[in-house]
Amino acid sequence: MRTKIGDFGLSKFRDVGKTMSICGSPLWVAPEVLRGEKYGTPCDVYSFSIIVWEALAWGEPYPELGSSDIMNGVAGGNLRPTVPDGTPTALARLLEDCWTKKQDQRPTFNELIPRLEAMSKDFAA
Secondary structure (H helix, E strand, O other), X not given: OOXXXXXXXXXXXXXXXXXXXXXXXOOOOOHHHHOOOOEOHHHXXXXXXXXHHHHHHOOOOOOOOOHHHHHHHHHHOOOOOOOOOOXXXXXXXXXXXXXXXXXXXXOOHHHHHHHHHHHHXXXXX
16 A cells, blocks of 8 residues: 555645745644744655544544634644553654644654555554
């Protein structure tokens, strides 16, 4: 099985600079985007972690909150989904690394690949 990441037709050619507009859906948007800061590929890592969380939790994060509360909480860095019980420790750490508030502290996708491959081997064993 091979997994592919896509953005449903919203992709565009990347300029060397970083983008500075607020866009996206509040559930998956990185804190820096919500704060109107410059952003780049680390925001995709953040969004990826939320999608992985959804697969683990079988649902969307923050069902009890409205969009405004979600955006304020995520932008402030104090709102992240709770890792579901039973999540393997390595995967829980990966999620937490990917949704950290500071984008320069998030792993790159190139750094995530070996971690995910190692987990895949562990799960298959």
